[in-house]
Amino acid sequence: MKVKSLIITIVLAALVIGCGAGDKVPAYKSAAAGKLTEIKLPPITEKTLANGLKIIAVEKHELPVVSLRLMVKAGSTQDPLGKAGLAGMTAGLLTKGTSSRSATEIAEEIDFIGASLNSGSDWDACNVSYSGLKKHFDTGLELFTDVILNPAFQAAEIDRLRKQRISSYISSKDDPESLVNEHFHRLLYGNHPFGFNSEGTDQTLPKINRPEIVDFYKNYFAPNNAVLVVSGDIVPEEMFTILEGKFGGWQQKEVVFPEIVSPEPVKGYKILLVNRPDAPQSQVAMGHLGIDRANPEFFNINLMNYTLGGGGFASRLMKKVRSEMGLTYGIDSNFSSRKLAGPFSITTFTKNESVGAAIKETFNQMRLIEKENIKVEELADAKSYMNGSYPMRFETPGQVAGQLLNVELYNLGADYIAAYRDKVQAVTVEQVKAAADKYLDPDNMVIVVVGKKDAVIEQLKEFGEVEVMEIQ
Amino acid sequence: MKRFYLPLILAVLVCFAFIQAQDSTKVSIPAEFASWDVQQHELANGMKILTLEDHSAPVVSFQMWTHTGSRNERPGITGISHLFEHMMFKGSKKFGAEEHANIVQRNGGNLNAFTTEDITVYFENIVPDKLELIISLEAERLANLNISDSTLASEREVVKEERRYRVENDNFGMVYEQLHSTAYTAHPYQWSVVGWMSDLDAITVEDCREYHRIHYAPNNVTVVIVGDFNTAEALKLMEKYYGKISAQETPAPVSTVEPPQNGERVSYVKKQAQMPLLLAGYHVPDFKADDYYILQVLQKILSDGRSSRLYKKLVYEEQVALYAGGGLTDTENPGLFYLYMGVNPGGEMDKSKKMLFAEIDRFAKEEVSDKELQKARNQLEADLIMGMQSNMRKGMNLGDYQVRGGDYKLLFAAAEKYQKVTKEDIMRVAKEYMNEDNRTVVILVPEKEM
Numbered sequence: 001m002k003v004k005s006l007i008i009t010i011v012l013a014a015l016v017i018g019c020g021a022g023d024k025v026p027a028y029k030s031a032a033a034g035k036l037t038e039i040k041l042p043p044i045t046e047k048t049l050a051n052g053l054k055i056i057a058v059e060k061h062e063l064p065v066v067s068l069r070l071m072v073k074a075g076s077t078q079d080p081l082g083k084a085g086l087a088g089m090t091a092g093l094l095t096k097g098t099s100s101r102s103a104t105e106i107a108e109e110i111d112f113i114g115a116s117l118n119s120g121s122d123w124d125a126c127n128v129s130y131s132g133l134k135k136h137f138d139t140g141l142e143l144f145t146d147v148i149l150n151p152a153f154q155a156a157e158i159d160r161l162r163k164q165r166i167s168s169y170i171s172s173k174d175d176p177e178s179l180v181n182e183h184f185h186r187l188l189y190g191n192h193p194f195g196f197n198s199e200g201t202d203q204t205l206p207k208i209n210r211p212e213i214v215d216f217y218k219n220y221f222a223p224n225n226a227v228l229v230v231s232g233d234i235v236p237e238e239m240f241t242i243l244e245g246k247f248g249g250w251q252q253k254e255v256v257f258p259e260i261v262s263p264e265p266v267k268g269y270k271i272l273l274v275n276r277p278d279a280p281q282s283q284v285a286m287g288h289l290g291i292d293r294a295n296p297e298f299f300n301i302n303l304m305n306y307t308l309g310g311g312g313f314a315s316r317l318m319k320k321v322r323s324e325m326g327l328t329y330g331i332d333s334n335f336s337s338r339k340l341a342g343p344f345s346i347t348t349f350t351k352n353e354s355v356g357a358a359i360k361e362t363f364n365q366m367r368l369i370e371k372e373n374i375k376v377e378e379l380a381d382a383k384s385y386m387n388g389s390y391p392m393r394f395e396t397p398g399q400v401a402g403q404l405l406n407v408e409l410y411n412l413g414a415d416y417i418a419a420y421r422d423k424v425q426a427v428t429v430e431q432v433k434a435a436a437d438k439y440l441d442p443d444n445m446v447i448v449v450v451g452k453k454d455a456v457i458e459q460l461k462e463f464g465e466v467e468v469m470e471i472q
Numbered sequence: 473m474k475r476f477y478l479p480l481i482l483a484v485l486v487c488f489a490f491i492q493a494q495d496s497t498k499v500s501i502p503a504e505f506a507s508w509d510v511q512q513h514e515l516a517n518g519m520k521i522l523t524l525e526d527h528s529a530p531v532v533s534f535q536m537w538t539h540t541g542s543r544n545e546r547p548g549i550t551g552i553s554h555l556f557e558h559m560m561f562k563g564s565k566k567f568g569a570e571e572h573a574n575i576v577q578r579n580g581g582n583l584n585a586f587t588t589e590d591i592t593v594y595f596e597n598i599v600p601d602k603l604e605l606i607i608s609l610e611a612e613r614l615a616n617l618n619i620s621d622s623t624l625a626s627e628r629e630v631v632k633e634e635r636r637y638r639v640e641n642d643n644f645g646m647v648y649e650q651l652h653s654t655a656y657t658a659h660p661y662q663w664s665v666v667g668w669m670s671d672l673d674a675i676t677v678e679d680c681r682e683y684h685r686i687h688y689a690p691n692n693v694t695v696v697i698v699g700d701f702n703t704a705e706a707l708k709l710m711e712k713y714y715g716k717i718s719a720q721e722t723p724a725p726v727s728t729v730e731p732p733q734n735g736e737r738v739s740y741v742k743k744q745a746q747m748p749l750l751l752a753g754y755h756v757p758d759f760k761a762d763d764y765y766i767l768q769v770l771q772k773i774l775s776d777g778r779s780s781r782l783y784k785k786l787v788y789e790e791q792v793a794l795y796a797g798g799g800l801t802d803t804e805n806p807g808l809f810y811l812y813m814g815v816n817p818g819g820e821m822d823k824s825k826k827m828l829f830a831e832i833d834r835f836a837k838e839e840v841s842d843k844e845l846q847k848a849r850n851q852l853e854a855d856l857i858m859g860m861q862s863n864m865r866k867g868m869n870l871g872d873y874q875v876r877g878g879d880y881k882l883l884f885a886a887a888e889k890y891q892k893v894t895k896e897d898i899m900r901v902a903k904e905y906m907n908e909d910n911r912t913v914v915i916l917v918p919e920k921e922m
Contacts (some may be wrong), residue, residue: 005610034602037530037580037599037600037601038530039530040530052563060528062528063504063857063858063860063861064504064857065858065861103778103788104779104788107778107779107784108779110777110778110779111776111777111779111780111847112779112843112846112850113850113854114847114850114851114852114853114855115854131858132854132858133853133854133857133858155481160788160791163791163816164681164791164794167794167816167817168794169480170746170747171746171747171814171817173746174643174745174747175642176641176920186651192590232792234638238541264832267565276744277744279641279744280636280640280641281633281637281640281641283641311577312577313570313573313574313577313583314573314574314577314578319570322630323569323626323630325626326625326626326627326628326629326630326633327629328630328633328635329630329631329634329637330637342659349633349636349637349641350633351632351633351636373633380578381574381578382579384578384579384580385577385578385580387580388579388580388581388598388599388602389580389581389582389598390576390580391529391530391531391599392529392530392531392580392582392599394529394596395529395531395862395863396529396861396862397861398861440785441560459542471744
């Protein structure tokens with residue numbers, strides 16, 4: 001785990017700042033101009049089996065590693081009301097026993113070859129992923145196939161996983177970030193699937209039974225509703241033959257998706273303060289409904305959000321609230337675009353005494369980007385970051401697989417990767433302003449704060465009526 | 473993946489990866505890396521450079537490693553290494569505050585920095601034709617950093633927020649800090665990398681300037697470049713931009729040695745919480761000791777994967793813990809073999825604790841099985857290879873051995889040593905280090921009402 005933990009070390013230990021300080025140094029400015037680096041994709045080959053399973057092979061021979069990832073195009077969004085966590089339980093149980101192997105046997109076999117085999121759910125998909133050394137591929141593939149095609153969903157394993165997830169849910173209340181997110185989504189989405197913790201809660205998990213899990217699996221796990229990527233040190237034609245042998249007999253079927261009613265947008269400010277009497281710092285989440293992935297203004301919105309708060313070191317929120325005011329270590333804005341409209345959210349944390357100031361400045365920045373065109377240089381910076389860094393999203397086989405699956409999941413089109421940078425380049429400051437106008441709404445927001453009530457409440461009352469909740 | 477959240481947090485606070493061997497001359501490079509052409513270079517001012525070309529993707533990872541971290545601090549200025557890392561983004565002679573980061577992003581690069589007990593690292597990942605820009609920017613802030621009262625004032629507040637976020641408002645962070653402040657009585661590892669709040673308030677501009685002069689001198693810095701670039705050209709650029717920076721005196725060595733622990737230390741944190749936590753640590757030798765490799769193999773058997781002893785017993789079979797595991801702090805001076813456990817809310821800490829320590833005691837009482845030993849070796853082999861999938865990770869692994877161990881080849885020596893560990897070795901180190909008298913235990917006791 002040492003090497004794996006390294007990246008996490010770096011990501012979490014992030015300690016950098018950024019701001020859009022003008023262009024005092026023309027030499028450095030001009031460095032951004034010029035020809036863009038070519039996107040260098042490894043050889044990619046596709047084949048669709050007779051049962052509809054699309055297989056994509058990504059060839060990369062630098063290291064003797066082979067990875068497999070199956071994406072099933074249904075996820076927590078398909079959890080029925082009151083059953084939050086169903087997709088997560090179904091996916092999680094795949095590796096917990098098959099018709100011929102117990103959970104322990106699967107764990108023993110995978111660990112013995114030093115590989116990883118994991119399964120889980122996302123809002124729009126369930127994923128099963130395997131990664132291991134080439135010399136152990138036969139064992140890995142056998143297990144990968146078995147957990148996908150023959151899961152047992154044994155009662156004892158259902159109970160065990162349910163208990164773990166309830167425990168995990170309850171203990172997540174110790175984490176201010178989890179707590180603020182849970183309440184933010186609940187207030188924003190109500191009974192819509194996005195209003196619930198995707199892994200389930202202590203209320204919903206006890207109500208999920210075996211027939212529902214089996215049904216979820218039967219309804220959505222179909223070759224015609226899935227994409228399989230094999231990547232690494234492989235020969236594509238050989239792989240297609242081997243994988244067809246494993247998955248060719250998987251039965252095609254009609255997959256039916258339920259209708260989901262759209263949530264009502266929030267009116268005015270809906271403010272919740274979750275009291276943690278011993279908190280030295282407040283966690284803040286605020287926002288409103290955002291966009292779906294098919295939104296035609298996706299690129300305009302993305303560039304706008306980069307300048308507002310998505311661009312890390314270069315964003316206005318980071319520049320103001322962190323670098324200039326010193327109120328936080330991190331602030332970020334995000335449009336979570338899913339098949340259905342996900343949230344627009346701004347999250348930060350600051351000492352209890354400065355919660356009001358941080359929120360106020362955030363609103364200022366939202367209003368400013370709605371009111372005035374961003375500077376031509378700001379847009380140029382956002383574009384040159386997005387386009388300049390784009391080739392780096394395809395460095396490792398895992399990254400390439402992730403990008404290709406994203407194109408598949410959201411039907412972005414075969415030319416998406418090739419056309420990406422032209423689409424970024426075409427966005428104008430007027431389009432950015434129009435996107436801010438249409439998709440930001442600083443007057444109608446959900447605001448959730450997890451912090452010390454006595455120190456925070458008066459600051460929040462400045463924005464409107466405050467509902468207070470004690471942690472149970 | 474929530475289950476793995478604690479071990480990952482540990483990895484953050486802790487130093488990372490690998491260990492060094494003492495004898496680097498007889499290293500055989502594993503076949504997977506036989507084609508790697510790692511080269512070592514040195515400028516006249518003492519700056520070391522490590523290069524590895526890899527043209528498979530149009531990406532270069534540039535990493536500037538300074539051999540300084542919280543172990544180089546003293547009471548009164550704890551946290552200065554990390555605070556200083558922040559100050560490196562606050563402007564130089566040529567550039568204003570945050571301009572360095574802004575220029576890198578404008579050119580399509582990703583950048584960041586991190587500080588551990590032993591090192592501070594600044595890195596950029598960027599497309600190949602921007603390498604000169606990056607070298608010029610990094611050399612500029614190394615040579616001409618501008619530390620002012622106003623930038624220190626605002627950044628001090630940012631770092632205090634970071635401390636609240638990582639330690640004071642995070643149950644695990646609090647317990648982790650307390651483990652170190654209890655297990656260590658003399659050595660600088662007793663304070664956390666982020667430092668004590670009162671010291672963060674007290675550090676002055678002069679402290680920062682002096683810290684920069686000594687610890688950020690070229691003779692204390694190693695640059696690692698991995699990816700799609702030409703070595704000869706890069707070396708010319710390194711000479712052009714870094715060559716003129718003057719060397720300084722060698723930083724004072726860390727001479728304090730932690731005295732032996734002669735009895736268990738137990739400490740409690742009471743906090744509003746749902747989940748009782750336990751963190752324990754045993755003093756173990758430094759990363760150059762032969763026993764360290766053996767402890768790493770033991771760690772794999774104890775807690776890597778769902779078939780590991782702790783997961784199987786405490787999480788799967790007995791279901792007393794939501795998670796349980798162990799690891800090594802991987803520090804340059806003697807570190808800790810730590811254990812962590814999150815007890816299911818409503819569960820009994822005492823019962824879970826007994827089960828946890830019973831699993832540890834087993835290593836001293838009975839030999840591990842042949843299968844477990846082979847599994848651990850296979851896992852360590854796979855970790856090494858699968859941990860090299862990007863230029864950044866290659867650079868981080870090589871750089872860590874180079875900077876903390878003095879020779880990147882020790883990365884491969886470690887791989888060889890793991891394969892030689894025996895069942896008897898494991899039993900011996902378990903007896904020697906993983907005993908009650910050498911143990912510090914910190915328990916978070918949930919208080920529902922405050």
